[in-house]
Amino acid sequence: EPEVTQTPSHQVTQMGQEVILRCVPISNHLYFYWYRQILGQKVEFLVSFYNNEISEKSEIFDDQFSVERPDGSNFTLKIRSTKLEDSAMYFCASILDRANSPLHFGNGTRLTVT
Amino acid sequence: GENVEQHPSTLSVQEGDSAVIKCTYSDSASNYFPWYKQELGKGPQLIIDIRSNVGEKKDQRIAVTLNKTAKHFSLHITETQPEDSAVYFCAPAGGGGNKLTFGTGTQLKVEL
Numbered sequence: 499e500p501e502v503t504q505t506p507s508h509q510v511t512q513m514g515q516e517v518i519l520r521c522v523p524i525s526n527h528l529y530f531y532w533y534r535q536i537l538g539q540k541v542e543f544l545v546s547f548y549n550n551e552i553s554e555k556s557e558i559f560d561d562q563f564s565v566e567r568p569d570g571s572n573f574t575l576k577i578r579s580t581k582l583e584d585s586a587m588y589f590c591a592s593i594l595d596r597a598n599s600p601l602h603f604g605n606g607t608r609l610t611v612t
Numbered sequence: 613g614e615n616v617e618q619h620p621s622t623l624s625v626q627e628g629d630s631a632v633i634k635c636t637y638s639d640s641a642s643n644y645f646p647w648y649k650q651e652l653g654k655g656p657q658l659i660i661d662i663r664s665n666v667g668e669k670k671d672q673r674i675a676v677t678l679n680k681t682a683k684h685f686s687l688h689i690t691e692t693q694p695e696d697s698a699v700y701f702c703a704p705a706g707g708g709g710n711k712l713t714f715g716t717g718t719q720l721k722v723e724l
Contacts, residue, residue, distance in 0.1 A: 502655075531711075541656060541701065541714040554711055589655050600646065601712060603655035 500524045502604035504590050510610045511580055519575045519607045521590030530573045531591040531601070532565065534558070541589065547573065580611045614639040618702055618715035625692050626723055633718045635702030636684040642706035645678055645685045650699045650717075659700075660687070692722045 503522045511517050523530050532544040545555040547565055564576045573592075577584055587606040593599050615638040625631050635645075643664040648656035662669045662676045662685065669676050675688040685704075689696055699719050703712035 533712075533714075540716050541703075541712075543711055543713065546711060591655075600658045600661060603648075603657070605653070605655045 502590055502592055502602050504588075504604035504607050506607060507605070508608045508610070510612065513582060513611055514579050517577050517580055517609065519577075519588050519590075519609070521573045521575075521604060522571055523573055523590065523592030524594075524602055525571070527592035527594050527602075529553075529593045529595070530565075530567070531593075532575045533589045533591060533603075535587040535589065535606075537586070544575075544588075577609075580609075582611050585609055585611045614642065614704065614706075614713040616702065616704060616713050616715040618700075618718050620718060621716065622719045622721070624721045624723060627692060627694060629692055631687075631689045631692055631696070631720055631722075633687045633700055633702075633720070634684055635686065635704070635715050637702075637704045637713075638683065639704070639706055639713075640680075640683065642683075642704040644705045645676065646703050646705075646712070647674075647676060647687045648701045648703055648714075650701060652698075656701060656703075656714075689720075692720075694722050694724060696720060697722045 505520045530547040533541050535541045543556050545559045546553045562578045566574050589606045590604045591601045617636050646661035649659045650656045660674050660676050673690045678685040699717045702715040705712045
């Protein structure tokens with residue numbers, strides 16, 4: 499069964515540095531998402547992306563965050579200047595269409611900001 | 613925005629028993645009601661979902677029941693097995709989109 503893949507599985511960075519988290523959604527899917535999960539807490543929506551633009555974003559997704567689909571297969575999340583509180587699991591997800599398809603999640607990237 | 617709560621937060625059952633987890637939500641426009649299972653170190657995996665035109669759906673040992681009037685839906689697992697041990701999240705969505713609002717999670721432990 500096709501799956502969403504994320505790299506790296508674990509990223510350690512220093513406060514203030516830029517990070518890029520990478521995702522390869524399922525190939526025929528059209529809608530893409532990023533969620534995050536702070537350790538021991540619930541999964542929170544960050545942003546949705548369709549037709550090469552952001553369709554919705556949460557309050558968490560401030561100017562330090564950006565997303566891009568650079569080449570038709572990858573979907574990236576960039577954090578410009580990381581803060582300690584950005585430490586979390588970041589999950590990418592994709593969906594075929596918005597009507598009746600379930601959301602498929604990757605296994606996440608654990609981001610640790612020191 | 614949507615306010616989603618799950619009960620209980622932890623649930624311990626003996627192997628073979630049934631487990632029930634309840635999810636309440638606030639947005640009456642919600643029309644899609646999935647349950648996700650998250651094992652340690654992995655992403656959420658969809659285990660069952662239901663749409664607002666259906667009251668109950670069953671898939672082998674797993675079932676979901678929906679009460680739109682009361683704004684809650686429940687996950688039922690029968691004949692629990694140790695491999696059912698995980699964190700379970702409800703994540704209702706509405707408005708025609710798939711922006712899921714996750715509940716607070718329920719840690720299910722199935723003991724031998």
